[in-house]
Amino acid sequence: MLLPVNWLKNYVDLNISSKEISDGLTYSGSHVESITSMNKGIENVVVGKIEKIEIHPNADKLLICMIDVGDGVYTVVTGAKNLKEGDYVPIALPGATLPGNIDIGTTDFRGVESQGMLCSLKELGYADNVIPKEMKDGIFVFDKEYSLGENVVPLMQLNDDVIEFEITPNRPDCLSIYGMAREASATFKGELQEPEISLNNEVDNINSYTNGIEVETEACRRYYSRVVKDVVIKPSPLWIQTTLMNAGVRPVNNMVDITNYVMLELGEPLHAFDLDRLGGRKIIVRQADKGEKLTTLDDVERTLDENDIVIADENIAIGLAGIMGGLDSEITANTKTVLLEGANFSPRHVRLTSKKLALRSEASTRFEKGIDPNLCSQAVERVCELIEETGTGTVVNGVIDVNHTSASLHTIVLRPDRARKLLGVDMPDDDIVDYLERLQFKTTLKSGSIIAEVPTFRDDVKVEADLIEEAGRLYGFHNIESKPLTGALTRGEKPYNKQIEARVKSVLQGIGYNEVMTYSFISPKAYDKLNLPEEASERKYIILMNPLGEDYSTMRTTLMSNMMDLLGRNENKGIDEVLAYEIGYAFIPKALPVVDLPDEKQVLSIGFYGQKDFYFMKETLETVFERLGVKNLSYEREEKNPSFHPGRAATVYSGNVKLGIFGEVHPDVANNYELKKRSYIATIDFDKIVDLTDLDIKYRPLPKYPSMSRDIAVVVDEGVMVGEIDKVIRSHGKNLVESIELFDIYRGNQVEKNKKSVAFSIVYRSYEGTLTDSVVNDIQNKIILDLENRFDAKLRS
C-alpha cells in the first residue's frame, strides 16, 4: 500500500516529518517497508508556454520552440511530436538538474543552440508503469494555463514522499488514504478531517434513466448506485493525475481516474458503466450460468459457473462482481451517461472466483478481505462530488440503494484488569478509554468495565483480546517494561530420542562424518534408481496432492536416495571423499490411499565414498552401538536387497531385533546416481536403537589374575566366514575368552585354491583364579575339533 504523505495530510493534522510518521505508524502497527521521495533530484525546472514552433532548418525531424517562462524567452530544440503552439510545458532551464544527476546546459543541435530542455514525465522521474499511455513518448503538456516560470516540483506534487506499508490481511480498512489517516490520527493525536461531501447541481431523476437494480444473490450485500449524465470523457486535471501517479496508479481519463482516486482515498472499489450500453437499462446482480462467457477489461474471455457472481444487464454479464468490469460496458470516449456502482460483495465469493480465474485486481484484493458496507454510499457520493468539481458530467438526482446489511453495531466488554494482566502494564482505565476513543470506538463505562462499540470498518475486532491489542498498540509494545517469568520453577529437558540423537551425532562426528540435511519429499524416480522391485514396501509411499514438481512429489519411505544423491553430487564436483550421515524421518502410511496420519519413522542414514570400505562402515556402526550400549550384535549376509552389492551387504541384529542394513551400493544403483567410486550406505532403524539403548553402565572390577594368550590358525574354505569361527571359539571358551583378534587372512601358494588361512589370537582370562595350561589347552583342543568337524578346517602349524 503506497501512501503519498501530502495526500494523508489532507485528512489529518500532522506537523512532523515523513520519517517520524513512518516510525510512529510502525510502532502502532502499520509496518513501513520504505519511504521514497518523489523528487529524485529536480532543480530549476519551471512552467513555460510554447510561443512559436518552427522546423529546424538543418534537420526536419527536429523542432525549434520558443518558450516563454515569464522573465524571458528560451529557444529549445526538441524531437517531440506532441507539441503545439500555446501548450504549457515543463522546461529545464540552462543550469537545471534532472533525476539521475543529469545537468542541463545549452547544446548546439545542428547549428541551433538549444537553451535547456523540454521534459517528459520519465525525465521528471516518474516510473514507466504510472505514466499515462498517451504521454509515453513525448513532452508532458499541462492540462491548462499556469503562471509562467512556476517551479514544477510543488505544482506536480513532486515535493511529496511516498511511504510503502505492509498491511496485514486483518486490516483492509488500512488499504486507503483515509484509513491510514485514521491510524495516523490515533497514533499522533492529530485531528481527523473526514472528507465533506456536497453536491450543488443535481438534475432530473435517476428513475427516468434506469430501470433499477435487482440483487438476486446474498453474495451482494449492498448495491448503491447513482447516474451521471452529459459526461465528457477527457484527461483529468493535473492534481488528480499527479496524486494518482504518486500513489502508483496510471491516469486513464477523468471518469476512470475519479473512481480510482476515490477507491484509494476511501478504500471502496467503484465501477462506472456506460448506461446507454446496458441492455434494458438495468443492473442485475446474479450467479453466473454454468458455461457463461464474459470478456473482462483485460480482454480475456472468461468461462464462468454458478459459483461466480456477475453484474449483468437484461441480456448478458457485463462484469465480474468485485473483481473486474466487462469490455462490453466499458467507459469509452463516446460515453455520455454513466451508472456508478458502489457495492459490497462477500469476501468468500470474490476470493474463490478471483483464485479460480487467477485474476486479481485492486478491487478483488480489497473485497476478499472484507470492506465496511457503509463505504458504498460515501464513496459514490464522493465520486459524484468530484465529477461535479472537475466538470466531468452532471449528477442526476436520486439514488438506488439495495442494502441487505444490518445496521446494528456490536459491542465488546473490556475489563481493564484483564487488559493490565494480559499486557503486564499498569495502565489506568482512563488511558484505555482514550486509546479506544482515538481509534473511534465509542466507549461507555459500566460497573468497572468498558463497553466499546466497534466501528463498522473494524470487522476484525471480535473479542476482548482484540480490544486489548488496540489499547496495547497505542500504548506501544516497545514501551512495555519487561518482567521476568514467575511461577513454579520448571526443569527444561529434551525428549529421550533427542538425547540418543546427540550421542550418536557426537560419535559420528568423532569418526569424521559430516551431518547432512535433505528434503522429506523425493522424486518417485528415486525408487527406480534404487533398483526396488514393484512389490517393494518402499514403493508404498504417500503422494502430495500439489507438489512443486515431480522431484518433490512423494514423501520418502527411505533416506537412501537422498544420501546417494548428495554423494553423487559431491563426487561430481571433484571431491575425493565424503563421509555423511543424516537422522531424519521416513513416512510409512498405515494404508493407501492415506486416511490417518502415517508413521513417521526416525532413520539413521550413513553414507560415504572415497578411501574407506565395508569394514569401516561396520566398525562405524559398532562404535555407535557400543556408545549406546546396544549389545549382542550379529550379522547376516544380505544377498537379496537389490540396492546393495549381493556379496558385500549385511543385516545387523541386536539379539533377534533387526536394526538395519548396510553395505556396498550395488554397481547399477551407483551408476544411477552417477557415482563412479565405490560407495557404502547404512540405513538403521533409529526407533529400534532408541528402544535398545542401555545407558546403565556398571563397573566391573579390574582383573586380578594373569591372562593367557593362544593362537589358532586354520585353513578353511573361502566361504567360511570369520564370524562363524569366532562364534565357535566363543562357544567353547565361554566367559574365559577375553578377546579374539583376527590377525591374518592368507591366500596364496601355501594353501590350496579356494581356501584361506585365518589366524586368531585368543586371550583367556579368569576372574576367579590363575588359569592353568591344562584348562586352556583343553578348550583349544575342543575348538580345533569343532572347527574340523564343522568347516573341515585343517590346523596350520
Place this chain on the structure above:
Amino acid sequence: MKERLEDLRDAAFKEIQDNIDLNELEELRVKFLGKKGEITKILRDMGKLSAEMRPVIGQMANEVRADLENKINETKEILREKAKEQSISSETIDITVKTKEIKRGHRHPLIQTAEELEDLFISMGFSVVTGPEIETVENNFDSLNSPDNHPSRDLSDTFYINDELLLRTHTSPVQIRSMKKYGAPLRIVSAGRTFRFDDVDDTHSPMFHQLEGLVVDENISMANLIHTLDIFIKELFGEDMKTRYRPHHFPFTEPSAEVDVTCIKCRGEGCPVCNFTGWSMELLGCGMVHPQVLENCGIDSEKYTGFAFGMGIDRITMVKYGINDIRLLFENDNRFLEQF
C-alpha cells in the same frame, strides 16, 4: 705394593679420558675392579702380607677401589647424560609438516543452530517437544484459529496430501498437541521442519525450519514475553543487541507482534544488509495466545494466559554465519559443510 697401588690408580684414571665411551668404561671397570681385576687381585693377595703391613695396604687398597668406583660411576653418569642429549637432538623433526590423518566431522550449521536454540530455552526451564511433519488440517489451521478462507490454506501456499492431511506449514501445531496432551501450566519449545509452497530461490525453499515456543500459566503477560525473548536474543547474538516489538497480526495470538533485532552485520549502524535501517527485520513473530486457541485445547482461558513465539531457524542460521543463499543449507556440498 704401595707404589703398585698408586700406579694402578694413576693408570686407571689416565685411561678414563674425555673420549672414553660406555663400553670402554665397562671394560676398564672389569679390568681393575672385576673378579679378576688388578685391584681385586691385590686385595685377594693381602694374606701374603705381613701383619703390620696388612692394615696399611688394606686401607689403601680400599681407598683406591673406592676412588676408582666413584670415578667410573661419575663418568658413566656424564656419558649417559651426553648420550641422551645426543639422541634427543638427533630426533628433531619439522613441526610445520601437515598430515591428514585425523578428519573431524562437522555438524550441519542449521541443525546445530536449532540445537543451540533449544538448549538456550532448556536452560530457561523450557522442555523440548516434537511433532510430526505430516499434520492434520485441524492441528495446523483449525485449532489455531485460522479463518476458513485464509489464503495460507490455499493449494498455492500449502502442500496437501488429501483434504484432511498436509505438510505442516509451521511448528505451531506442536503447541496444539502439547496443550491438548499436557494442559496448563506449560513451558515448551519445538524445532523442526516446515513446508510451504515456495519455489526454490536464494531466500526461499519449500522445506524450511522453525522454532516455536509456548508458555501457559496463570498471570502470563506480554511483559513476560518481552523479557523472555530479550534474554534469548542477547544470549544468541550478544549483550549489545536491541529488540523492537511491532504490532502485527497472527490468527492464533492476540495481541500479536513482530520482533526486529539490531542488525547483526552492522550492529545498528546501518548497512546494505539491513537496508540502512539498523534492524534485522521480522526475525521473530510472537504474541499472547488467543483465548479461543486455549479453549480449543481445553484450557480455561480465564484462568490461564500464555504467550507463544516462533522464528525461522534457516534465517537465523543465515544471519549468524553470513550465508546469503538458503540453497546451500540443503545442497550438502562437502566444502560448505566442512566450514562449520
